[in-house]
Amino acid sequence: MLPATPSHRDHALEADLQARLDHGHRIYAVGDVHGHLGTLRALLHRLKVGDEDRVVLLGDAIDRGPDAAGVLDLVRKDPRLLLLLGNHERMATMSLCSERGLTLWQPWMQRGGSATWGSYVVRAEGELHLARAAFLDDLLWLNDLPTELVLNRFRLVHAGYDPRKPLNEQTEHDVLWIRRRFYKHDEPLDPRRTVVFGHSTTTKLGPRPGEVVRSDVLLRNGRPAWVAMDVGAYNHADPGLAALDLATGTVVRQRTLPSERWFDDSESGEAPVGRAFGLQVLRERSASHARPRAAVYASVTGLILPPDNACRRWAEGQAAIASKEAVDDGWRFIRARSVERTFRPSLDHRVSTAQGQRRHRVMLGPGTPPARKHPSLPPPERYRVVRAGRIEPLEERYAVQRFPSPEHLMQA
Numbered sequence: 001m002l003p004a005t006p007s008h009r010d011h012a013l014e015a016d017l018q019a020r021l022d023h024g025h026r027i028y029a030v031g032d033v034h035g036h037l038g039t040l041r042a043l044l045h046r047l048k049v050g051d052e053d054r055v056v057l058l059g060d061a062i063d064r065g066p067d068a069a070g071v072l073d074l075v076r077k078d079p080r081l082l083l084l085l086g087n088h089e090r091m092a093t094m095s096l097c098s099e100r101g102l103t104l105w106q107p108w109m110q111r112g113g114s115a116t117w118g119s120y121v122v123r124a125e126g127e128l129h130l131a132r133a134a135f136l137d138d139l140l141w142l143n144d145l146p147t148e149l150v151l152n153r154f155r156l157v158h159a160g161y162d163p164r165k166p167l168n169e170q171t172e173h174d175v176l177w178i179r180r181r182f183y184k185h186d187e188p189l190d191p192r193r194t195v196v197f198g199h200s201t202t203t204k205l206g207p208r209p210g211e212v213v214r215s216d217v218l219l220r221n222g223r224p225a226w227v228a229m230d231v232g233a234y235n236h237a238d239p240g241l242a243a244l245d246l247a248t249g250t251v252v253r254q255r256t257l258p259s260e261r262w263f264d265d266s267e268s269g270e271a272p273v274g275r276a277f278g279l280q281v282l283r284e285r286s287a288s289h290a291r292p293r294a295a296v297y298a299s300v301t302g303l304i305l306p307p308d309n310a311c312r313r314w315a316e317g318q319a320a321i322a323s324k325e326a327v328d329d330g331w332r333f334i335r336a337r338s339v340e341r342t343f344r345p346s347l348d349h350r351v352s353t354a355q356g357q358r359r360h361r362v363m364l365g366p367g368t369p370p371a372r373k374h375p376s377l378p379p380p381e382r383y384r385v386v387r388a389g390r391i392e393p394l395e396e397r398y399a400v401q402r403f404p405s406p407e408h409l410m411q412a
Helices: 011-022 037-047 068-077 087-092 106-123 128-142 172-177 272-288 289-302 308-323 396-400 407-411
Strands: 028-030 056-057 081-082 148-152 154-158 194-197 226-228 239-244 251-255 324-328 330-334 349-354 356-365
Touching: 011 028, 011 056, 011 148, 037 068, 037 239, 037 251, 068 081, 068 106, 068 128, 087 106, 087 128, 087 172, 106 128, 106 272, 272 396
Parallel strands: 028 056, 056 081, 154 194, 194 226
Antiparallel strands: 028 239, 148 154, 239 251, 324 330, 330 356, 349 356
């Protein structure tokens, strides 16, 4: 159970934002980013944010998406970006222990936190102590974020307010977690200010998914009582991010980039960076570079590798051969083809002839389960050579440029 602490405001920041509005600078409010760093960058480019403008992220900048660590890194380095505390940030800070310790809070990990932690592991290139140090530093920063900002005509908050309580008695739990009780209320909570919030995706509030929704309840001056900004960065209908210009009321929308649409081919509630806390993603990234690197090495020596599909078919054929194994009196027989056979017997393997077919007999070690199969596929960087080509001299391949001699310059 999260603690019911009072909501937190930053009065100095509120005065700064209001002064910027009064001087004609732009202040934008952006809904839940949820780790979609590339889409956030595209939105900022579309907004053409100036040095004196400010962009307020309404909480939930982390979790679910592919690069939450990158989002926080961008926010902390760019003075034009501000962040309010969201319920996902608060759940993440529950991992803080006494004496600057860190223990990943399991309820948070099960609600998108594993993708966030995985993004730190990937950014640290698998160095877990570096990932832990960076994550701990960000948690201490998140823990001090304000939960709401109150301006002359707007209230910026993550989830909303409990209509059963006065505005000055709202708890942190209210402003970070409330949903239907707030936006289903039929009277304005603040007669002077429009509440701009995220948290609840607009697919539940409006007729069209992916669109900003304004309340039908109006203030005295005709403005809506609230504006919902979480258009859903990972909804399947029309995902994206939206920014509201507080001065003009106009909305700028950026669709989620194709490179960050992890949800199209996944039934999981978070990006695949969360698998094995980012380590599996590192393995896949390393494997994706294995073949291009091997192709470069082979071309220097004049060897030509087959296409990817040919390698895949050959590997599948080897796997099919390895699956046709039989166990006979403690010996395992692996049938191999006489052509393109890559399995070479070592001291632990003996070659025998039975019924006119070549077989490799592999002796099982003591205690080995009979059903265990011998690995026969090559490592990722081992490829079958199709044919040998001409070996290009290094000078021709890399176009080594030699400096002209002084005699040559004098002749020129």
